Amino acid sequence: MNKKKSVRRRKCRIKYFIKILFMIIMIVTVCYAADKIINMNGDDKEAAEEIRNLVVSSRNAKQSEQLAYIMKNKDNYTTDLIELAKRNSEAIKFVYDYPENKDNKIDISIDKDIDCNGVPLFMQWDERWGYDKYGDGIIGTNGCGPTCLSMVATYILKNNYMNPEWIADFSEESGYVSDNGTLWALMGSGARKLGLESIEIPLDENRVYSNLEVGNPIICSVGPGDFTTEGHFIVLAGLEDGKIIVNDPNSRKNSKKRWTFDEIKGQIKNLWVFR
Structure with missing residues (x-):
């Protein structure tokens, strides 16, 4: 019995030390990236401190390196893209790739998405499609609207061409963007x-x-909040265990979470239901 307890304690200690080691590696990596950024920005201490904070808040070393590159090469990016990278770590790679991929035309296939369960x-x-022009x-x-409508149209109509790029083009050609x-x-x-x-419905x-x-x-059209x-x-895509499935075109994290009506109702400005 004592031997079993000893083995369990040893396993717990090993797991604890592994966690500590992982945390140390992450801290060292982030600090190294932050120091590189500060050197890149020379005497601009305020900018360096801002970037250090951004790097520390990003999720992994790769994102830190990419964010460092973006901030060092701001002339290659629009203001909106820089802000996107700063506030949404999920989109850092998309922003980082912009200079190289912005003019590439990709054959878009959403066949696998049509076959998925649900919206x-x-x-x-x-x-x-993210680099394609939309509005200004x-x-x-800028394309959360056409991206949401694409999700809904693809789900209901089961076609393979109403992807976000197609809906964005339709929106512009039809005068639905300002x-x-x-x-x-x-x-x-x-x-x-x-x-x-x-059909437009009330917030009920x-x-x-x-x-x-x-x-x-x-x-849903939503205002400031989550x-x-x-x-x-955003798209309210269904229900799971009594909670609402939200498809947020700007956040996989928000889309993985399940929401109560009370959590989102105060942020909703308008609703349209589709059949």
């Missing part, structure tokens, strides 16, 4: 032009749940 999750900064920017920074972003009309008259049934918990229960996705600091579109 597919598309990220607006997916490199398949690109889909990666200097301030995507117009709400894209979710109403725009969606109906695509063959979808779109019973209406939301009853539609999600029968498989009708809902696009999903944005300004304005944004």
Whole structure:
């Protein structure tokens, strides 16, 4: 019996030391990257400190290196892209790749997404379409609206061409985008032009749940809160264990979480249900 306890204690100590070692490696890596950035920025101590904080908040060493490169080479990036990299660690690689890939045309296939169960999750900064122009920017920074409508259209119509790039082009050609972003009309008259049934509904918990229960996705316009600091579109894609599945085109983390109605209701500005 004592021998078993001794073995368990030894295993616990080993696991503890492994965790400590991993933490030390991460701290050393991040500090090294931060020091490199400071050297890159010379005597600009305020800029160096800002970048150090950004590097420390990024999730891994690779992201730290890529963020360091972006901040050193700001002339290669738009202001919106730099801000995207600073506030969303998931999109750092997309921003980092922008100078090299912005002019590349990719044959987009969403066949696998059509075959998935439920509403597919598309990220607006997916490199398949994220660098394409939209409004006064690109889909990666401005295209949450067409990306959400693409998720819904793909789910309901089961076609393989209404990807976010196609919807963004449709939105621009049809006048559904302004200097301030995507117009709400894209979710109403725009969606109906695509063959979808779109109905504006009130912010009512019973209406939301009853539609999600029968498989009708809902696009929401949201204000500042968990999903944005300004304005944004998200998809309420279904239910899981009584909670709402949110497809956030700007965050896989938000999309993995399951949300209660009370958590999101205060952020919702408008809702459209689709069939």
